Amino acid sequence: MSEQVQNLSLMGYVRRILPFSSVDGPGNRTIIFLQGCSFRCGYCHNPETIALGSVLSTDEVSLRSPEDVVQEVLKYRLFISGVTISGGECTLQPEFLLDLVKALKKENFNVLIDTNGDFDQAFYERIRPWVDGFMLDVKSVNPEAHKELTGEDNQRVLENLNRMAQDRTLCEVRTVIVPEWLDNTHTVSYVSKVLAAHAPETRYKLIRFRPHGVVAQFKGKTMPNHTEMEKLEKIALDAGLKQVILV
Numbered sequence: 001m002s003e004q005v006q007n008l009s010l011m012g013y014v015r016r017i018l019p020f021s022s023v024d025g026p027g028n029r030t031i032i033f034l035q036g037c038s039f040r041c042g043y044c045h046n047p048e049t050i051a052l053g054s055v056l057s058t059d060e061v062s063l064r065s066p067e068d069v070v071q072e073v074l075k076y077r078l079f080i081s082g083v084t085i086s087g088g089e090c091t092l093q094p095e096f097l098l099d100l101v102k103a104l105k106k107e108n109f110n111v112l113i114d115t116n117g118d119f120d121q122a123f124y125e126r127i128r129p130w131v132d133g134f135m136l137d138v139k140s141v142n143p144e145a146h147k148e149l150t151g152e153d154n155q156r157v158l159e160n161l162n163r164m165a166q167d168r169t170l171c172e173v174r175t176v177i178v179p180e181w182l183d184n185t186h187t188v189s190y191v192s193k194v195l196a197a198h199a200p201e202t203r204y205k206l207i208r209f210r211p212h213g214v215v216a217q218f219k220g221k222t223m224p225n226h227t228e229m230e231k232l233e234k235i236a237l238d239a240g241l242k243q244v245i246l247v
């Protein structure tokens with residue numbers, strides 16, 4: 001590891017800590033949700049995690065040190081196989097995230113980063129030696145559609161997808177399937193080819209869009225049917241992926 005564990009004093013905005021989850025990485029895991037997100041996805045089911053800064057209510061978000069967070073996670077140690085740090089987008093607080101990861105590794109936890117991929121390669125180089133893997137959302141490979149959905153460009157997401165696949169640091173990739181709006185075939189085909197070329201064992205999760213609890217613009221959109229999902233699953237399997245999961 002290239003950086004030393006020292007001076008772990010930075011504070012970060014933590015939304016909540018979920019003691020146990022079996023759907024956020026392999027095994028039973030504790031999930032740490034950091035506050036703040038760089039995207040504004042129309043289908044976000046956790047919009048309360050997006051804001052970061054002066055609009056925060058102290059009742060819902062706490063400013064905590066890495067050591068304080070680790071002390072809470074240690075209470076669950078006997079029952080979990082690891083910790084997943086999620087959001088919002090956890091890399092929006094990069095220095096706190098780095099210190100938190102180092103503090104967790106000091107206690108020998110398996111640590112995964114759940115991310116929308118919107119961070120630069122320099123940060124990837126810094127955090128990569130400290131984590132056991134990444135869980136990455138790829139929302140759309142079409143730049144215009146991505147911007148319309150999230151408010152932001154997808155260039156860094158795709159750079160990270162390619163780099164993580166080459167480095168085999170991906171634990172899981174997810175794409176939410178929204179019929180008649182996103183070019184799902186293009187995105188699933190692109191992601192599958194990248195993964196198949198470098199890390200075909202990576203789990204690729206295709207998640208049905210669900211209209212409840214989303215912003216008004218997305219309320220009228222329909223869920224993909226079984227046939228559409230199976231067609232996308234076939235594209236991923238035909239590309240050579242070993243684990244394709246429909247959710």
Ligand code: SF4
Nearest residue numbers: 037039041044088116
């Ligand atoms: S990246 Fe995730 S948390 Fe952020 S707005 Fe999109 S769906 Fe919500």
